[in-house]
Amino acid sequence: MLIFTTLNLNDSPYEYNLISKAFETYGSHMYNLAYSILNNHADAEDVVQNVFLKITENCLDTFVSLKQEIRIKNYLLIATRNTAFNLIKKPSHAELPLDECEAGQQQYPSDSEFIDMICNRLECDKILSILNSLSAIYKDPLYFHFVIGLSIPATAATLGRNASTVEKQLNRGKKLLISKMKEEI
Amino acid sequence: MNKEDFKTAFDKSLSYDFDFLDNMPPHNFSSQTNKKINKIIGNANKKNCFFNILVSKKFLAAVASFFILLICAMRVNAISEPVINFINNICEKYNLITFNNHSNINHITCEYSLTYIPDNFTISDYLKLDFIIYSKYTNENGDIIDISQEIIDENHERYLDNENGTIEIKNISGMDILWYQSDFCIIALWVQDNYDMMLSCTAALPDAEIIKMIESVKAVDNGTSSSSASTT
Numbered sequence: 001m002l003i004f005t006t007l008n009l010n011d012s013p014y015e016y017n018l019i020s021k022a023f024e025t026y027g028s029h030m031y032n033l034a035y036s037i038l039n040n041h042a043d044a045e046d047v048v049q050n051v052f053l054k055i056t057e058n059c060l061d062t063f064v065s066l067k068q069e070i071r072i073k074n075y076l077l078i079a080t081r082n083t084a085f086n087l088i089k090k091p092s093h094a095e096l097p098l099d100e101c102e103a104g105q106q107q108y109p110s111d112s113e114f115i116d117m118i119c120n121r122l123e124c125d126k127i128l129s130i131l132n133s134l135s136a137i138y139k140d141p142l143y144f145h146f147v148i149g150l151s152i153p154a155t156a157a158t159l160g161r162n163a164s165t166v167e168k169q170l171n172r173g174k175k176l177l178i179s180k181m182k183e184e185i
Numbered sequence: 186m187n188k189e190d191f192k193t194a195f196d197k198s199l200s201y202d203f204d205f206l207d208n209m210p211p212h213n214f215s216s217q218t219n220k221k222i223n224k225i226i227g228n229a230n231k232k233n234c235f236f237n238i239l240v241s242k243k244f245l246a247a248v249a250s251f252f253i254l255l256i257c258a259m260r261v262n263a264i265s266e267p268v269i270n271f272i273n274n275i276c277e278k279y280n281l282i283t284f285n286n287h288s289n290i291n292h293i294t295c296e297y298s299l300t301y302i303p304d305n306f307t308i309s310d311y312l313k314l315d316f317i318i319y320s321k322y323t324n325e326n327g328d329i330i331d332i333s334q335e336i337i338d339e340n341h342e343r344y345l346d347n348e349n350g351t352i353e354i355k356n357i358s359g360m361d362i363l364w365y366q367s368d369f370c371i372i373a374l375w376v377q378d379n380y381d382m383m384l385s386c387t388a389a390l391p392d393a394e395i396i397k398m399i400e401s402v403k404a405v406d407n408g409t410s411s412s413s414a415s416t417t
Contacts, residue, residue, distance in 0.1 A: 019226050031212040033203070037281075045218045053225050074199045077206070085281050085342070119186050127191060131198035136344060143199055147192045168338070172316050179312055 018064050023052065026073055030080040037084040047087065051079045058157040062150055075148055078140050079158050086160040108171040109178070115146065117178060130180045138173030141166050282343040282363065282374060290336055290379060293318060297334050297377060299384075301401035303394055306330055328388035330398070335381045343374065343383070358400050371395055377402065 027048060034044035055063050066072050109117065118127065131139065144155040152170070156163040214222075272283045292315035302322055310321035310331075321331040335341070345352060350367030365372040372385045373395060382402065386395060 023222055023226075027214060028209070028211040029203070029206045031214070032206050032209040035212075045214060048214070049218060049221050049225065052222055056225055056228070068196070070196045070200055073203070074196060077203045078199065088281065115188055115191065119188055119191055123186055127186065128194045128198055131195055132201065134198075136202075137342065139199070143195055147195045165338075172314075175314055176317065179314060183310070183312070 019052065019055070022063075022072055022076060023048075026076050029073070030076055033077055033080050034084040037081070038087060043087060044084070047080055047083045050083050051076060054079065054083075054158055059150055059154045062148060062154065066148065071148065074143065078143060081136075082140060082159045082161075108174060111146070114174045114178070118181060121181060126181075130177060133180065134173070134176065138169055138176060141169045142173045142177075145170055282345065284337045284341050284376070284381065292316060293334065293336055293380070295378065295404050297380065297382065297402050298405045299330075299332055299398055299401055300403050301397055302330070303388070303390060303398075306388075324388070326388075328386075330384070330386045330388065332382070332384045332402075334377075335383075337376070337379055337381050341381060343381070345372065345374075357396055360399075362399060373399055375399070 030048045030051060031044050034047035035041065038044050038047070063072075063075065066075065134142075140159060141155050141161075144150045144158060145152065150158065152167050153163050155170075156166040159166065161169075296313070296318055298320065299322075305324040306322040306328075307324075308320060309323040310319070312319040316336050318334045319331065320333075321329060323329055345363075345365050350365050350370075352363065352365050355362045355364045360375050360377075363374040365374070370385055370387045371390075371392075372383065374381070374383045376382070384395070384399060384402075386398075
């Protein structure tokens with residue numbers, strides 16, 4: 001599918017090969033997903049380009065450190081879905097400064113406390129059913145932050161959301177998961 | 186369960202969302218797109234090598250902080266529109282529901298609840314957090330009626346699958362209701378005060394019953410808010 005005419009693959013570093021491989025393997029999936037949302041060939045191809053642009057600009061180190069195929073695939077497809085939806089959405093509002101979020105007003109567990117609470121109290125099958133019931137609003141940022149290991153700004157850049165919004169969604173997602181977990185126990 | 190099990194469960198949960206893509210035909214990208222993507226990857230590679238050699242991460246962080254401060258200083262706050270309503274974006278497989286304004290509240294100040302429930306349904310689950318209130322009613326056949334109330338803020342959105350059902354907008358008691366109907370369930374979505382309300386029902390009830398439930402939604406706490414019919 002790809003013809004590399006101007007770059008010598010043999011001399012390319014690991015990152016280059018890995019991203020090229022990701023495009024070859026999942027490019028069609030990404031296109032089909034974007035097309036299913038946008039119903040426009042050119043826009044769908046643009047979305048695929050933009051996803052790779054965002055990765056190379058914001059999260060290259062994290063992306064190349066992903067080992068499992070399923071994680072690479074999920075990463076690309078979540079980024080594609082959000083980028084496509086952002087294209088058809090309203091122009092976003094100006095970003096709120098981080099301190100105007102919910103900081104100080106409500107108590108949320110830290111990331112490590114959250115992981116400990118989930119892992120110590122739940123079995124795998126239970127967490128799967130809880131995650132399946134979670135809305136994409138919270139699921140996508142939680143996945144990027146806790147599974148892929150992206151920082152809040154990198155998660156925000158990948159999803160095309162504001163950092164303050166992502167921080168808020170992460171806090172709410174954690175709270176929602178913990179509440180659902182308490183119901184399950 | 187350990188941390189890696191948690192991540193694996195998350196991987197599985199997300200891959201369900203994308204299963205349908207495995208059966209779709211491969212796409213041949215246009216030569217223009219191929220060139221652009223090669224360029225993106227090539228540029229990243231060059232940039233990476235250059236930065237690794239010439240500048241330290243600390244220096245980059247300092248430069249980035251400076252630009253963030255500069256951008257923050259230049260920012261002008263957006264003017265909020267007074268009307269809150271939803272926008273139904275129709276895609277091939279999804280409808281994306283976005284909201285054209287968000288409220289500035291961080292927690293639910295007024296709880297809305299169903300005051301009419303069809304016979305034989307009883308409450309089986311109730312969850313109240315600062316940003317969501319969720320109630321679930323079930324009957325002896327395992328049918329489910331649930332209603333959620335969520336605050337609307339930036340990036341609040343919902344996806345509805347439009348492949349397996351129909352979506353229309355109904356006007357009920359002066360409210361615009363997004364009405365999704367499939368063989369398995371009915372979902373009604375509307376905006377009430379500052380909240381995104383969603384009622385779903387898996388029982389084979391007549392539409393009139395669903396409408397009756399929507400009309401019965403009323404404020405139940407604080408005594409600050411009025412009846413269900415007040416909306417956009």
